[in-house]
Amino acid sequence: MTNEFDVIVVGGGHAGCEAAAAAARTGANTLLLTHKIATIGEMSCNPAIGGLGKGHLVREIDALDGLMGRIADKAGIQFRMLNRSKGPAVQGLRTQADRKLYRREMQRELLNYPNLNVIEGGVEDLISDERDGVSSVRGVITGDGVSYYAKAVVLTAGTFLKGLMHVGETKTVGGRVGDPSCEHLSDALRRLGLRVDRLKTGTPARLDGKTIDWSKTREQPGDEDIEPFSFMDDKINVPQVLCHITATNAKTHDVIRANMNRAPLFSGQIKSVGPRYCPSIEDKLVKFAERDSHHVFLEPEGLDDDTIYPNGISTSLPADVQDAFIRTIPGLENVRIIRPGYAIEYDYVDPLEMRRTLETKKVENLFIAGQLNGTTGYEEAGALGLLAGVNAALKAEGKGREFTLDRADAYLGVMIDDLITKGVDEPYRMFTSRAEYRLLLRSDNADMRLTDKGTEIGCVGKERAAAFSEKKRALLEAREKLKKIGGTPKELEKLGFSVNKDGARRDGTDLLAYGEIGWDDLAAVWEELKGTRKDVVEQLEIEAKYKGYLQRQEADIRAFRKDEALIIPKDVDYRKIGGLSNEVVMKLSKVRPETLGAASRISGVTPAAVTAVLGYIKSLKQ
């Protein structure tokens, strides 16, 4: 039978691409079903990959041999390291991406991926059965009535489930401009008992770059010394371009305020919640009424494309109002609007329904990732997709293996834990401040943190595994060298390093901990350090700089992992645990945390309740 697979991935967005590739890499015979092959890898909103926290996620995807980092390196037209003036743990790589290049490279990759089949078809229903009261998914049915069967299904339908777009008073059904919505799949999810709710997001108008007066805007150049996303790439071959910045003014705000009654967000037409982090311009005017100007970043959508993405003025105001307010902005007086901005409402599945593997707790073999999980952002989607893909493949394998990451492993682990223990009340976006072990979870060591785990579980290919083991060898060698160099304060003074005259010997790592001493300074004295790989040098410098803080975090992590290791049985009946208030019983029964640590992070669960749960687990074991 040609329509039977190990894993089916529904949706060809950023979550779907990573999920399909990851499942295939992990050894599953995988099918990617998408309503249109031509839009696989489409960047529906801003033409950029990375950013603070998000750049970290891309590196983590890459460390697990995912696609996003390598594709972004092939499509990036302006690379910038954000926060370059701040420390290494909080720097974030971001690139403007050529929309067409990105799509083309992603499609080229997936259409030639071993173990992966790509078929066009819009999925409208799930095939499921029930054994001993437990539902399981067996396959999917497309709108044309074709059935596909698989041992595991990953849904990554983005904003397409009952997508409804708003431009002023006009409402259009669809998952993205020009694309249909998926009207029945969320009903299938509800039928299986999953909690489905509505969220909202938005995008600004697109502008014709030929009609912009660039002389009235400020140039924003990219980095000269470009650092690629992927650990496998050492340089970028795509031509680099400039971005421009302009800003709204009092006139802009007057036009918007005069038409606020026609804004779907405030007229009551849109009821669902959007992300605080990308508010629409009308939202900003209401929340920050005292500000008389907001930045507008004019981002190019491609090398041979004049379309400009005006980052900062996402809106769902009527088209004529958009036209009027955009023309008050310096440089945009005579701009032609290619298409207006819009808001979109869509169905999402409450992430409290997920396990750490992104399988739903209620329905076996069903995995959910991306915006459908209540998140926002390509990078968040890609990372979740990858983890769901690997786990779907492991589920299909049937050996009981699972791939999970915790808060001390990766940003991906932080994100999943936040989603499945706290749920969402707005689309979830990654920030570095969400990671309590931020100094450890860095971009530079994403491979050190994850690649071996990926190799062990089977989602890292041979080529990367080999490259990584060579890097590890080089790192180890350099560490050994650092231990052997150094000297007493007196000896060091003669060599030109001034340190506290306390008589204590300092080795190379100790010296690197001084802000003003870098690798090159050491290499100037100790010849053997010369010729060390750049990425290894960078990592050792950062480790030395953060040393004291990292040691403290490691102690915290040990305590954290102790609670994480206490698994709560799947079928525990919280009503049977004495000493829990009804409220706590309800919360625990809703979230069904998998570990004691996760239980303690649920809001409203008191330390006393956690102790009671611990006592109960222990009594079960005896």
Added chain:
Amino acid sequence: MNDTIFAPATASGKAGVAVIRISGPQAFKVPERMCGIKNPKPRYASRAVIRSLDGTPIDDAIILCFPHPASFTGEDVVELQIHGGRAVTAAILEQLSKIDGLRPAERGEFTRRAVENGKMDLTAAEGLADLVDAETEQQRRQALRQMGGALAEIYEKWRGELVRLLAWQEAYIDFPEEEIPDDVSESIRNKIIDVANEIKHHLDDSRRGERLREGYLIAIIGAPNAGKSSLMNKLAKKDVAIVSSTAGTTRDVIEVRLDLNGYPVVIADTAGLRETEEEIEAEGIRRALAKADEADLVLQVVDASAPGFETEFHDSNKILKIFNKTDIAAVSPTEGFCLSAKTGAGIPELLEYLAKRVEDAVSVREEPSLTRLRHRTALEECVKSLEDSLKASEIELAAEDLRMAMRSLGKITGQVGVEELLDVIFKDFCIGK
């Protein structure tokens, strides 16, 4: 935690009434099985006969039931007001221990449950313990204030301030392209300095609150036979130390607690100071000097009829010279007090002076005082982290130190979550584009 606990809430011994308290999920089994009361009316005093499990009457009593969460511990609580005889209490406790799921409470377990169930914070619980222990009027005032949340309030205020500062700093880190005013980092620095200074000021209170809680310590020292023990007895108005005219009688430190105008005072009588070869006496002298070091005030007693050996102290501010035996020797000193411990002449003047001095040192002030070493340690940690944060080379390290500072404050009262931070970030800044 799923246990139900019980204990007498009143002191043991004969009394008109004794109270037994029961707390936990099985608490309401007690009125049901011992008094025949099912579904008790909340917070209603019912009169009933308490019976043993086999039905024999034990006592005629008042039963009060508090369903969770509106109770002292936040759990189901039952209070039995029984007749306060030893046999009655013992009989009821014995029956309680026979009910399945009930066990005697451990020390402090009721309050601990109240804290764990969020009925009070740690400082309030400590205030409660102090209130129960309060011996003098001023101690009672301080404890009641702490139990009412006065300390928690200032610690929470500082923690709130740090949450806001950290949120600003995080916004600065996470939104580099946003329109965060450039002067933010300078204003964060200044505010960190402000908080650190406020905490230092709070710490720098000469241990006022702790001394009020523990008692103001006055050590009496002096040469053998100078009349130290007689002075102590006069101050304490009862014979506590052995008084004899053989030199070197008080070999260890003897303490009495006094209530001086509502302030708790501990007076310590110590061994006489002199050169000695004898091992036990030398140890007594070492302890006397240690006590003097620890004391808030030292009364150095000098025999006015035979002035001689005197020990010098580093901190002369806390030394008050007492010239004793004015009944047998005339003195006109330029400092200190003249009195006769034997006749009592001069004692009222000394007491009046001491009362004033103690009041100055420990009286309850406008702002609440630190009462425990635990708070002091956490606050000192907090100040250190704040100072580290100001010195940190990178903003993410400064943020990490600020997080530690917040955690130190959290140790005294509560905790901080990431969502709390993000809420502040998005309230204070225009983020997102």
